[in-house]
Amino acid sequence: MGKLFAWSESHRHPKTKRSCTKHSKFFTIFPKVNRRTRRSLYLMFRNSHKNHAGKTIPLTVGLPKALLLFSLPLCVFLILSACAQPQEPTEPLTPPPAISADIDIIPQTETHDHTASGAEPTPPDEIYEIAGTSPGVTGQAWQNMTDWRRQSVQYAAQHRGRLYINANTSTGLIYLTFDDGPGSQNTPQIINILKEYNIAATFFCTGKSMEAHPEIIKQIAGNGFAIGLHGWDHKRFTAMSETELIHQIEQSNELLHSLTGRFTTITRPPYGDINETVIETLAAQNQKVFLWSIDTMDWAQKDPQDVLRNIQDNLRPGDIILMHCGDGQPLTARILPDIIQYIRDQGYLFGQL
Ligand SMILES: [Zn+2]
Numbered sequence: 001m002g003k004l005f006a007w008s009e010s011h012r013h014p015k016t017k018r019s020c021t022k023h024s025k026f027f028t029i030f031p032k033v034n035r036r037t038r039r040s041l042y043l044m045f046r047n048s049h050k051n052h053a054g055k056t057i058p059l060t061v062g063l064p065k066a067l068l069l070f071s072l073p074l075c076v077f078l079i080l081s082a083c084a085q086p087q088e089p090t091e092p093l094t095p096p097p098a099i100s101a102d103i104d105i106i107p108q109t110e111t112h113d114h115t116a117s118g119a120e121p122t123p124p125d126e127i128y129e130i131a132g133t134s135p136g137v138t139g140q141a142w143q144n145m146t147d148w149r150r151q152s153v154q155y156a157a158q159h160r161g162r163l164y165i166n167a168n169t170s171t172g173l174i175y176l177t178f179d180d181g182p183g184s185q186n187t188p189q190i191i192n193i194l195k196e197y198n199i200a201a202t203f204f205c206t207g208k209s210m211e212a213h214p215e216i217i218k219q220i221a222g223n224g225f226a227i228g229l230h231g232w233d234h235k236r237f238t239a240m241s242e243t244e245l246i247h248q249i250e251q252s253n254e255l256l257h258s259l260t261g262r263f264t265t266i267t268r269p270p271y272g273d274i275n276e277t278v279i280e281t282l283a284a285q286n287q288k289v290f291l292w293s294i295d296t297m298d299w300a301q302k303d304p305q306d307v308l309r310n311i312q313d314n315l316r317p318g319d320i321i322l323m324h325c326g327d328g329q330p331l332t333a334r335i336l337p338d339i340i341q342y343i344r345d346q347g348y349l350f351g352q353l
Helices: 002-009 021-029 035-047 059-084 139-158 186-197 207-212 214-222 242-260 276-284 304-312 330-345
Strands: 173-181 202-205 226-229 288-290 320-324 349-351
Touching: 173 186, 173 330, 186 214, 186 330, 202 207, 202 214, 207 214, 207 242, 214 226, 214 242, 226 242, 242 276, 276 288, 304 330, 320 330
Parallel strands: 173 202, 173 320, 173 349, 202 226
Antiparallel strands: none
């Protein structure tokens, strides 16, 4: 230290040529930097004390000023570096994102990997078992349904990206879907409820119903809901020839386009009736097949609380929920507000396919 002080005390101020304690203290603080850097630092230090040149300045005054001067460019550099960092695309896992009334309806391109422009959807990371019961379905009918569910999950595993039971499980979205519409009574009621709660939903409509109620299809599309195909006349797809199935898809999609200006690339076979040929044929027609992971069984229920209970007992992130909006099921519109409220209370957002 004695050496350093001896050296620094010999330093003279560049203008006054007098020994300058202020500058010597500077060189005491930065003894080991090279000559050029030391000169730069010194000039910065000196410039911060111009008014005091030649006078002794206490280190307690000069040092904080100098540190402030040196730290400013460092801070700017760090902030710019942080901003320039590429952001990792992160998907929320659990818990699902909190509800905000303003973002209940997410633009279609963000709710799901599937878009009407034909972008490839990402297959879900996990395929759920299909859930939902009804006191009205027992015995052989229930056994047949259980067999169909097991077979459909297997198909979905074999045809990832073409056939969906549920959507991506990591997004925290729930997908309400309504089949068999539009109906003259139930569908407008359901649209009003969805609008009132400001949530997204998907309607799978038959060609015949679209033809019978073009104004309601326009209302569905005009309110930003997604529309998928559901055959022309609700006939089983596996009972059709390949030619007839292609014709039904084309005919329904042409009608949809003439009414809304848009084609769709999503289809739900009536009754969820599929086999290898149907899946291949629909894929060749650029149609993704969306079944469901919760069947509310609204078509078989007598008590609307049983429709809600199927959701309460089974709700999982990414669930696709099957309901109906044809005129045969007035029960659905009655319980829909409770369903929406329950799903919201669990912290989920609503997406559309
Ligand atoms: Zn149907």
